[in-house]
Amino acid sequence: MKVATRLRASMALTIGLSALGLAFVAASVAITTSTVDGNARLQKLVSNLYEIRILSLEYENASLDRTARQWRTLHRQVGERISAFEDMRPEILEAYRNAGASFEAIVAMGEVVSESGLEARARAQRFATLHIEAQRIIDWAKRDAELKSARLLAALRDAGIGIAAALSVVALVAITLVARLGRHVLASIGALADGTARIAKGDFSPRLAVPGGDELAGLADSFDSMASELQASYADLETKNAELERFTYTVSHDLKSPLITIRGFLGYLVEDAESGDVQRLHEDVGRITDAAAKMERLLGDLLALSRIGRMANPPERFPMRGALDEALSRVEGPMKASGATIRVGELGEASADRERIIEVWQNLVENAIKYAKPGVPPALEAASEPRDGRRAFLLRDNGIGIKGEYRDKAFALFEKIDPKSEGTGIGLALVKRIVEVHGGRVWIEDGVDGGSTFIFTLADGGSDSAA
């Protein structure tokens, strides 16, 4: 459940609780008011009944017409009032009506002139009956009033208990919800704070993985993907940094090395001149010239290498044959000088930075010429064939070859497998960089007569026949 939903639910519960409480108070007030009202009416009724009784006693003592009229008026009024009580018991109504009839019967007997005799006794008896009935009505009414009060109070108490119980349950649910929400929020925020602190210290490993689909889980997801991206870019940065460190190291070494040569042999030049050893002077000048040329080559190759990082040309689709032909035209001089020949098979198309692919071919061909067997003119073959579901391009030579254990090292920057070689150790590193920038791979297999075959793929190797 979302945090917002849970917050809303908690708020709704709280509002419900308050409403319930208010309803309870209002109901209590209403019930109490009606109870008090009903009791007052009953009290009034009881006192009216007492008045009727008193009038009855008066009439017994002195049977005045005025008293009888008063009695009747009061009886009628009280009768109406009794009828107005919605839940008045029928036996009370009946008894009240009987009392009226008894009184009329007494009035009809007329005033007793003589105190003696049966008549007086009968009259007294009727009066006694009337009094008793009146008292019974009073008792009933009083008892009813008490019962009603007791019932109302009991109802009030029951309602109170019920509402209190309901309120308790709702309050408990609300408290549980809020507490769980609070724990969840605090735990998530704690994890987030902890993770952030660790990332700030350079540890990119923490992942929050907050379960559920709420906003905090969403936040944790964002945090996790941010941490992953940071970790990836940091690793990438570290790789690049290490590469740069290695680069700086080798460049400084490889530039320093010819400098040592130059300064060393410059020192000998003076000795050669002084001793008049012209032949050694020529040799030493030659070494200085070679070292300077080596520095120049190194700088040129470094420049080429630095260009790959910012591959400016957008990929285009082109026939690979055209790229190879252009590369061959660039190495025409060394090709002729070494007497190299090349046979080109079907190469298909490639989608890549054409200029860089030309550089790849150029470096591979130069490499093949450089590492030819002494006295054997390089016989090269360029072709393509499907490898691992991609079109692979290859250049086969009949050169000195590279032993299996050195084949990976051949592509490392500034590595030279043959210490006597002219190269700077950048050419094949350049090839590897270009191929990898294109999402491909380059490796070495056996060639002709102990020579090598250089094979490379590109991410989008070719449209046709590859597969």
Added chain:
Amino acid sequence: MPLDAATILHVEDDDAHAELVRRELGKAAPRSPVRRVADGAEAIAYLSGEGPYADRAAHPLPALVLLDLRLPKVDGIEVLRFIKDDEVLRFIPVVMLTSSDSDRDLSRAYGTHVNSYVVKPLDHLRFRELLSDIARYWMELNANPDRSPA
């Protein structure tokens, strides 16, 4: 062991540097023949007496190894490890002679029990002095143990 018969093995891929060292050692230790190999694999072959180096009379075990750090095929640290891991060869003093002054190389070399680590100076006179010092110290002053294991 007669000092003048002591061979120095120089492991160096750069021909010009090898020539510089050969000339300077020729002056500083004229009676110590300098054998030069051009890469790490060749150095190991020489030291273990394999292939073309099987004849110990023609290719005697050296009294000192001057070892370059960055070498083709097998690098200097690997050669050093090979020497120091060998029961016999580990008695041969190895002096790292390199153009690298990086702390990492220095600690890797000492971590692999190199006997000395010197950086090739750019200046010609200092280069000459250095080689002369190395020859004097390792071939004359320093007491080297008999090469057979104790």
